[in-house]
Amino acid sequence: MTDHLSTHLIHHPYKPPEGFEAVAPGVHKASTVIFPSVHALRTAEWKDKSGYTYGLHGTPTTFILEERIAALEGGRFCVLAPSGLSALALVDMAFLRSGDELLIPDNAYGPGKAFAQGELAAWGITHRFYDPMNPADLAARITPATRLVWFEAPGSITLEFPDLPALVAVVKAANAANGAHARPIVTALDNTWGAGIAFKAFELGVDVSMQALTKYPSGGADVLMGSVVTRDEALHRAVLLCHMRLGLGVSGNDTELVLRGLQTIELRYRQQDATARELSAWLQGQPGIARVFNPALPGSPGHEVWRRDARASACLFSAAIDPAVPQARIDAFCDALRLFKLGWSWAGPVSLCAPYDLPSIRTLGWPHAGGLVRFAAGLEHVDDLRADLAQALPLLQA
Numbered sequence: 001m002t003d004h005l006s007t008h009l010i011h012h013p014y015k016p017p018e019g020f021e022a023v024a025p026g027v028h029k030a031s032t033v034i035f036p037s038v039h040a041l042r043t044a045e046w047k048d049k050s051g052y053t054y055g056l057h058g059t060p061t062t063f064i065l066e067e068r069i070a071a072l073e074g075g076r077f078c079v080l081a082p083s084g085l086s087a088l089a090l091v092d093m094a095f096l097r098s099g100d101e102l103l104i105p106d107n108a109y110g111p112g113k114a115f116a117q118g119e120l121a122a123w124g125i126t127h128r129f130y131d132p133m134n135p136a137d138l139a140a141r142i143t144p145a146t147r148l149v150w151f152e153a154p155g156s157i158t159l160e161f162p163d164l165p166a167l168v169a170v171v172k173a174a175n176a177a178n179g180a181h182a183r184p185i186v187t188a189l190d191n192t193w194g195a196g197i198a199f200k201a202f203e204l205g206v207d208v209s210m211q212a213l214t215k216y217p218s219g220g221a222d223v224l225m226g227s228v229v230t231r232d233e234a235l236h237r238a239v240l241l242c243h244m245r246l247g248l249g250v251s252g253n254d255t256e257l258v259l260r261g262l263q264t265i266e267l268r269y270r271q272q273d274a275t276a277r278e279l280s281a282w283l284q285g286q287p288g289i290a291r292v293f294n295p296a297l298p299g300s301p302g303h304e305v306w307r308r309d310a311r312a313s314a315c316l317f318s319a320a321i322d323p324a325v326p327q328a329r330i331d332a333f334c335d336a337l338r339l340f341k342l343g344w345s346w347a348g349p350v351s352l353c354a355p356y357d358l359p360s361i362r363t364l365g366w367p368h369a370g371g372l373v374r375f376a377a378g379l380e381h382v383d384d385l386r387a388d389l390a391q392a393l394p395l396l397q398a
């Protein structure tokens with residue numbers, strides 16, 4: 001070979017032996033993928049995962065995570081996106097065209113609503129909000145232009161658990177009435193809360209299941225990623241090609257973190273479920289607390305449907321505060337918490353809380369006067385978390 005050091009180091013002849021086996025899969029990183037021949041360069045296929053062509057189209061590391069997320073959700077195909085929000089926007093862009101209409105639950109994840117308001121509207125795609133706790137309301141809002149219906153179970157922040165099979169049935173009936181000539185309405189679930197653990201989205205009838213892998217699959221509060229899982233090959237193709245044209249990619253290092261977190265997802269989910277249930281039951285009835293929301297808590301909206309359709313509940317619970325308590329006292333309560341940190345996201349090791357102003361984020365109204373605080377249980381001991389809430393609760397007293 002050449003005497004020039006830089007060329008020699010880049011084209012060094014040593015290759016490690018094949019067949020290295022370890023618990024953790026290898027972390028592959030690439031923009032360029034090297035082909036053995038021009039023929040291979042021309043014919044390599046990535047769409048069915050039979051080959052590699054370019055970093056954006058997948059590496060062994062991203063293909064492994066896609067297969068595991070698809071298995072977790074009981075789906076067949078998975079596409080990874082750089083955040084949960086980008087996965088959500090990808091679903092919108094894959095299935096909506098100018099002139100189409102999109103239906104979003106009124107309690108949906110806020111930034112997903114903002115994407116419809118800020119971007120889709122400018123592209124001639126209209127959106128409307130519906131009451132996810134009332135399938136008749138969804139039925140009344142479907143028009144001949146409707147092409148995508150989002151679900152979220154439970155709703156963001158207020159955690160009402162909807163009757164997904166009933167909502168799916170409404171869309172199926174509309175598709176049957178539209179006839180075979182029309183593009184069918186696609187149903188998509190933001191399955192971040194269920195994470196493939198609490199219930200199986202496809203068994204409840206949805207077409208597309210999107211997740212923020214940022215939450216449970218990662219579990220570390222240190223990585224952003226999203227996924228779109230499908231069972232139907234034509235739907236998967238639509239997502240995959242839109243994903244390719246948008247140039248969405250995820251890094252090998254981030255993928256490694258999610259693969260690592262995924263191994264403990266079920267243990268973490270069950271542990272945080274137990275903690276959230278215990279804290280929810282305790283918080284209900286404390287002075288200053290008007291009502292506690294958690295699908296696993298009897299009396300919480302949609303609890304009976306949750307019992308029918310789900311096997312577990314996530315780390316989240318919210319408290320509607322007594323309307324007599326001014327917002328400044330709610331803020332002081334949140335500031336006084338020591339273990340519950342102030343911040344967005346959830347399903348990480350650290351417990352979190354954040355105050356919300358529901359009237360400003362709900363289009364169809366919100367029945368409770370007064371403020372609301374959402375809590376996310378982390379992995380701390382439940383006794384310490386209860387003591388933390390107890391020491392801050394007196395701040396809610398007038």
Ligand SMILES: *Cc1c(COP(=O)(O)O)cnc(C)c1O
Pocket residue numbers: 083084085086088109156190192193212213214215224225226345
């Ligand atoms: C966090 C979250 C998202 C977005 O995930 P990011 O990775 O933060 O973009 C979407 N939907 C729900 C329900 C979420 O909680």
